[in-house]
Amino acid sequence: MGFFDLFKGPDAATLAAREAGAARHAEVVNALHAGQLPASTRARLEGARAGRLPWIATLTPSELLLTRSHGLRPIAAVSSTCWLHYGFSWTNGHAEGWEMALQRLGEEARAAGANAVLDVKMRTLPVYVEDSMDFTLVGTAVRVEGLPPSADPVIATVPALEFVQLLEADVVPTGLAVGAHFEWLSDWRGNATRQGWRNVEATALSNLWERVRQRAHAQLRQNARGRGNGVLAHLNFSQMFEREMGENQPRQYLGRHIVIATTVDARRGVPIPHDIKMVMDMHAGATPLTGTTRHHQSYATNDEEGAI
């Protein structure tokens, strides 16, 4: 493009491309509003479902081997996003965002004719944009040989290996559940954090924490109820802040807790089919017997703070 071209208006081809782009965006937004998939995504997934397009899997070759040996066939990589602005609550926004992403992922899995989506990973871009965050899920839709497509595919936020381990034990990972709760505490008496030489429990703050955590966990149960009879909560996140409110105003404390879990549908009392054998790995390197593992879990959540 020459220098003088800068002063010309865009040519017909550029304009057409722009228009097409805008139309695509509008189409995506309209589809999502209507709770449907964008047309291009639907076309891709239906193509993969019918075998017209090659299958796509996020699995490694050894994971592929494992899933194939259990009668699973990959269909397509599926993904969903909800970019959410936190309006009134950051904490509750997390519950809403993941819920929406989960719904949309289920929609893609249905379009792909899947029985399950496995290896589902939670992703978020490491950028900060105006009090908002993207809630993205990525996984592989699979079909179980010999079963008809499911109207309600299970969404397994576990890797392929764990997925088949669970299935063999008659436990089906079904989706995500989120419990999120926050509360403000106004310290009217000014004694939430007493100063002094003595050892004392900061009871008001302890109580705030107990309440916030218990409610978050209660909400987790509530949220999980529709999806299974248990959860494996892999993510517990909590923060507490103090806010000065100016002269003659009580200080305020914010406690918030988010717990995110994989829901499972577990048949109680079913024996685990496999024997557990103790093995000793003769390979040089990390083994649980050389004491290199973290057999004390006490540090697991906040190493950097110098736990215990």
Added chain:
Amino acid sequence: MTTNLPQHAQERLKGLRSAANSTGVFTSDFSVNEFLLVRKAGFEPIGLCVGSCVYHVGIQYGVWNRNQELDVLSKAMYHARELALTRMRAEASQMGADGIVGVKLTIKRLEWDEHLLEFIAIGTGVVHGTGHKGFRAHDGGPFTSDLSGQDFWSLLHSGYRPVEMVMGSCVYHVAHRGVLAGLSSIGRNVELENFTSAMYEAREIAVERMQAEASAAKAEGVVGVDIHEGSHGWQTHVIEFFAIGTAVLPLDQEIAPEKIADPIMVLSVND
């Protein structure tokens, strides 16, 4: 191949949901492998148990040139953890758990106040699958243990059961060296004997306290002990020695050593 999958799992994959979950929802922070192993060991998770405590740690300074325990700090660190653990255990009792597996104990500093520490204890309450009550602690309440699901399985198969998490804390002020002592060691390798002896004494106090707790719990031994040295925002010469482990007792029917399967030796060909 699908015939190998259990019936219930197949139905769920077809999109059929089992009727209302009569058992209610259990919560746990187990990984998949831990979940399977705890069930393999004959236990079922029932709910996450949480206890927390925000604690204002009092103030105490050591004498500059003396080795001494700072008992105000020792007591604070112990008392706050105990409160968090007790609350967690109370939650477990309430839900009728026989024990708590995989307890994680963490400490956070609250940034706006250097004297405030937050202690959190989280673990998964479990019940014995067939209602055997023999796994409870000596006081009839749930046992507590910081062992992972994997360690829990291994412990039971070595003929022991967890009874109680035991701990001992000692916050110690290590004496500064005098100027003369510093001068006399210039250019020489010398052991700083008072530093060494301070470490010995502080560590010993922490371990003894933990051991006393184990005796009180009528345990035979303590497994998975960690002696942790840490500082929680104190001056450089103030160190906390913290011993923590799981007190254990033999199972009702102790397993004879020859009944415990030898591990199979394998050589992984992975890198």
